[in-house]
Amino acid sequence: MSRAQTRPSPLHIFLAFGSGGLLTLMVDFNGLVAFHGGAMYSSWVAHGTGTIAAIAFLALMRLRTAPGETAPKPAAPLWAYLGGVSGAITVMLTSITVNSALALSGTLALGLAGQVLFSLAADRWGLFGLPQRIPKIRDFGAVALIFAGSLIIIFANG
Structure with a gap:
């Protein structure tokens, strides 16, 4: 699948929106675990359960794929494996901030702002193999x- 610019399908929009809802649940659950056991423990729990879920999913996918149907795929670049590191750090940071005065909504609002800023930089300079796109x-x-x-969410205690 190429990363060429095309219009997103309604399914992709729905899936992206749904992932935002799941992200909210994840941050809330991780924050609850961190409240009782600390940010590092929360990260271990999240990634341990994720590993078990991934193994189960891969086992199901292996059963579903008929032998001989697999086409050779190019190897992922080494930097692609750093997603796990950034994921672990994200879990720890959000687990700390969700239990602070920022709460869940402030944590997610500022997290969204950080995601958008970094994605604009990644688009601008073509980071990680993305096509370059000048921000408008x-x-x-x-x-x-x-x-x-974000500021309204955080400071308008009303």
Whole structure:
């Protein structure tokens, strides 16, 4: 599958929206585990359960694939495996901040702002094999609105 620019399908939009809901649940659950056992413990629990789920999923996929159907795939670049490191750090940081005055909504709002800023940088410079795309003024307007919304969520205790 190429990363060429095309219009997203309604299914992809729904899946991305659903992943945001799952991310919210994950951060909340990890924060609850961190409250009782610490951020490092929360990260171990999250990644341990994720590993077990991935093994089960891979076992099911192996049963489903008929022999001889697998086409050779190119090897992933070594830096692609760093996703696990950033995932572990993300779990620990969100587990700490969700149990602070930021709470769940402030943690996710600022996390979204960080994701958008980093994704604009990744698009701009073509990081990680992405096609280069110059951010437009509307992209920076979206970032400003996300930051403004984050500030309202965090400081408007109403």
